[in-house]
Amino acid sequence: NLPFSFIFFNGASRLYRSEDFGKTFTDVSKVLKNYYIRKEFGINVGPENSKKVILTADVSKLKAGGAIFRSSDSGETFEFINLPFHPSQGMTFHPSNPSQLLAYLTGVLCCLDDVNARGNLHLQRTTDLGKSNTKLHTNIYSFGFAGQFLFCSVIHNQSLPRSILVSVDQGDTWNEAQLPPVSHEQFYSILGADNEMIFMHVDEPGNTGFGTIYTSDDRGILFSKSLERHLFVDSSGANDFTNVTSLRGVYITNVLDINNTIRSVITFDSGGEWRALKRPSNSQCDKTAKNPEQCSLHIHSTYSISQKVDVPVPPLTAPNAVGVVIAHGSVGDVISTLLPNVYVSDDGGYTWWKALNGPHYYTMLDSGGLIVALESHPDRAVQVIKYSTDEGQCWHSYNFTNETFMFVGLVSEPGAKSMNVSLWGYKQENLYKTTWLSYTIDFNELLTRDCDERDYVLWLAHSTDFGSRTDGCILGCKERYQRLAKSSVCRNGRDYELSKEQAFCQCTLADYMCDFGYYRVGNDEKCVEQSDLKDKVLEFCLKGKEEQSGSWSRCGVERIVEGQTRPQGLGLD
Template sequence: MAAKLTGLLLVALLGCPVSGDHRRDFSELPAHRLEVFQQLASLSGASRYKRDAPHSRSAQQQRDGSSSCGGGTSDQAKLNKNTHKYTFEDDDGSTVTLAWVGDGTGIILALTTFNLPLAWLFFGGSSRLYRSEDYGKTFVDVSHLLSNYYIRKEFGINVGPEHSKKVILTADVSKRLGQSGKHGGVIIRSSDSGETFHSILLPFHPGQPMLYHSTNSEYLLAYSTDHALWFSRNFGATWGTVHRFVYTYSWGPRNTIFFSTHPDGIYDKDAKGVLELKRTTDFGGTFVTLLNKVYSFGFAGRFLFASVISNQTLPRSVYVSADQGDSWNKAQLPPVSHEQFYSILAADDEMIFMHVDEPGNSGFGTIYTSDDRGILFSKSLERHLFSDTSGTTDFTNVTSLRGVYITNVLDKDNNIRSVITFDSGGEWKPLKKPHNSHCDTTAKNSQMCNLHIHAAYSISQTLDVPLPPLSAPNAVGLILAHGSVGDTISTMIPDVYVSDNGGYTWSKALNGPHYYTILDSGGLIVAVESSPDKVIHNVKYSTDEGQCWKKYNFTNETFTFVGLVSEPGTKSMNVSLWGYKQESLYSTTWLSITIDFEELLTRDCQEKDYVKWLAHSTEAGEKSDGCILGYKETFQRLAKASVCRNGRNYVVSKDQSLCPCTMGDYMCDFGYYRVGDSDECVEQPDLADRVLEFCLQGKEELLKTQGYRKVPGDKCEGGFTPNRSEQMTNIKCEQILSLEDPLPKITIIIIVISVLAASVLMMSGIILIFKKYVCGGRALVYRYSVLQTNTDEACIADNLDSGRSNTERVYHDDSDVDLLE
């Protein structure tokens, strides 16, 4: 019997230094990791928005989601001529790492590595590097460029930002020199997209991948195994020390570097909460101490965050700076005990989404949204699911339409349900039931039948969910996701659902789990069935956003599929299927099959192929129809019936017009919240009849409000205009800690940031890792992993795909956890 998906009990986050295996407080995730998480999928279509009349689908097509819509024979012949197979002969690599270099260059680097620890024995290691200039159709073995070094796979292929053509590989010196590497580490770098490489001997041993500056790829930061922060201004040719005994660090604007360090000049992994946050703008020549008693910090959008401990009797506090640390303000959030944590879910130049954990290891908390200064926060969503035991939250930014986010909540019956917001957290609603789906058999209440989306949490629980929800900025309104239809999310095998209007309505696109990807800015979608026990011969594709699917038999030989990849940016017309052929029990061969769809969509789209579409349209003909965040957007989108190519030069075209203000353009002010589906903001009971005051730049400020403040980024004019004022007094208040105050030592909970910034989508490098494990005397086990560089283990076949530890606990219906009222 299928059980309802349940959550993990949340435990306190304890943090770690940057050289550890845990997440870094407030630090941005590596850009290539973020992008791969967002990019390795695509979209299918629904028929919500008014374009051409949608194709009708037969009952059989609706059942299997992949029946031919005609023209299959001619397509098969065209695609046969444009399908290219490459076999990695005589390569025993257990891991394959892929990286795209540049945008539209067609250059892919593939690094294979092999080592096999077995008990106390070690059978050496090997690395081979391959390079493709035609989107993976062919590869050239360029392993000689590695100078016989063994490349550390945990450092990956470190690709520079934008069109820098820069690549860094980190070598394992001990295997090359036969010693412990006392002379320092080695990087192998390229400035021409991997055509040539040159090795550089480092004056330190790197403990993490090099961190590129976002706009100047010559600038690098490196963190050494002895906790020192190093910098280079010439792409690693020469190095200088920024500071020793560094805990966390981040690039800021221009030449700015932020980092935390111990005031006593030591490194103590348990010293969080006594650190100093410093800033340098001249690569360590001079320093400015911004804060002390710091536990963690991070820089995202235009905001600098810091978690600060005042003393042992008070809870920790979050401070925010919008001027790179010159001035600080305390974030006006509910106080939390040392058993709770904050987590920044998203941040940009306009606002912050902050998760505040509930007490009692409940596994959920409340989402608050900030004003445009990052200071005042208002309650947005209660009982938001956030599991620390798996380190995941389902909070997803739908990049294909502004203001849209999807996440999951944990109800009082310990069931998980999905909700969506179209106005940046102002209001959350259930996802509508797809028009071509029925409530699943696990539903207890058929009157509450909605779509529920599987995301990172489901993946962490090893459910059969290959990919999280996917959207792309240049495929307007499209979302593709795995999900189930019922009164709550289910552990039954999920299906693939699609929305073509930013999540307002959905349609079932494919039965069962699939890998999927967007090509040609949404003009083409490709999907491959996820079935570990089944040999894959067919790829499915759609030119009408998933209404009709055709099948292409890309091979007749035995081929075990492990991953579907395409160039980041969703503009490519090429897709590669990676997998292996098993030659014998102990011998396998990696191969990739690349399909070029350019011959399928040979005609360039013309103006007649596009139609106008009003985003966020729900009440056609109404004056306010389409108004969201204070303005309307009318896009020019490809008509579903148009079978043509958008091309690499395609740019999303849109017109904007302002709207009069309504309650929907306002968020609830500090001390107020919305109840149910009402637009009205009511006062929080614990703050009723109290003077609302907060501290800004050392002076007390009084807030007079009717309970509303405009959503950051909202452009509405006139209409509903509630009174609101902030009155500065001459009363001094404790804004930040004195830099001379003694620093207490106390254990607190870290503040975690997982910033899914839009700029990440523009990075030119994207990395994918495939792993296979070989165990003597046992069947071969293969694993497909999205940037999880776990070390090879010997004969752990039974647990290869399990991300859960033995200490994890799950929710039960009789749980006595404290619930937020």
């Protein structure tokens, strides 16, 4: 969690390291041995152990392999390691086993006419940070991983469509996912996954800009249709699928309507039902709306950023800031390209309010107990930072400098536990001289009191029907959290752990996903057969053996989407 910075000069990279949250930096470039570091691959920090750092060296393709620098002490020292291959993307730590690295290779140079030819790539695994590797699969078009699932798109024959293989044992064994095959002009994209399910986007034929979201069973093999006309632009890879990590089961994305307008939808049950976002209580419908009676909130994210809409940062959530969502948006019948405002939800997206006028940079500190924001003004100086201690309802201002500071960006320690935020920018000394500056603001000077048990309140997640026996029951489970009261002005602290009570509850049809070959029409709870698979025996291959789908789920409903133990539920016979 230490800030790093690169400067590129005379063909070699310069590396700076800070041990005090960016307040001071030390030049540690000598550890790079005059190598140029591939900036596009970034600085890769281990997800579970921030002391692990990987840098990818820029090595000539004429050499037999590439090279990396690895550190196990937060960048204080680095070890140089030669690789037996050239990575074509930055190495990534395995999400469930950080001692393993995943690499995307360009193939064997002597065997390929085009070293970037997709379909001829090899997927390899290393368990010793690149010292050795094991080949997992060949004929790779692309690969990815999320949760417990490792995926690869393979081409067995250049004249046949691509298929998706899934592994839950880090690539030792593979099964084919039951998804629609795609041509060479189409694509698959893993939108998100955990240890229970996968969200997969399947592109529509033609350059349509949309596709269909499918959700999987817990093996990652059987998929059912979740959302049609999902916005996903192949040319830029831009899509707005957002995992609201602050509340279980919540995701937000955008769909492309037939008239080429874009609108936002949200699901609270992991893709079982999608609906419009409620209009914020303190906002009116945008003047550009053609159907004001259909007014709702629409969220700007990656696609808007790619289209140069003034959206400085995408939506923000954090697992330890329960229920809090911060996002840029507009209010109308469809998304607007007018200057967006900042909206905040404190209940995982059920309700919203306008928190700030105009576009801002923002981040969360102290497990959501503190939100900070700066106005986005690319063409003029910024001297004031805004902060909120009540989840964005009220805002205060702090003048952090009197200099002419041209703000570029802000950064805080990953995990939203820090009380420090660093602001990066520059000042123009004269026509020929620019000085880069970093301001670090320590909010421990503002919030001096540690929170105690009197500062927390009990909150029922997914509560929409107060007093009802089923209130808060989603996917067969109720969850209650101890969260900071909005009136409390104190600090959670770095050691703060979210307190949660969990209880199983009565399932409904909506808590179950449709079996393979079935789907829900709109938000109807009933599952109906896909027309192209009606009256057919649905078989799939599992570990080399044919299995028949739907053998115990005659009504087309397969299983509850989430939950370690099957709760009380419906008799589905």
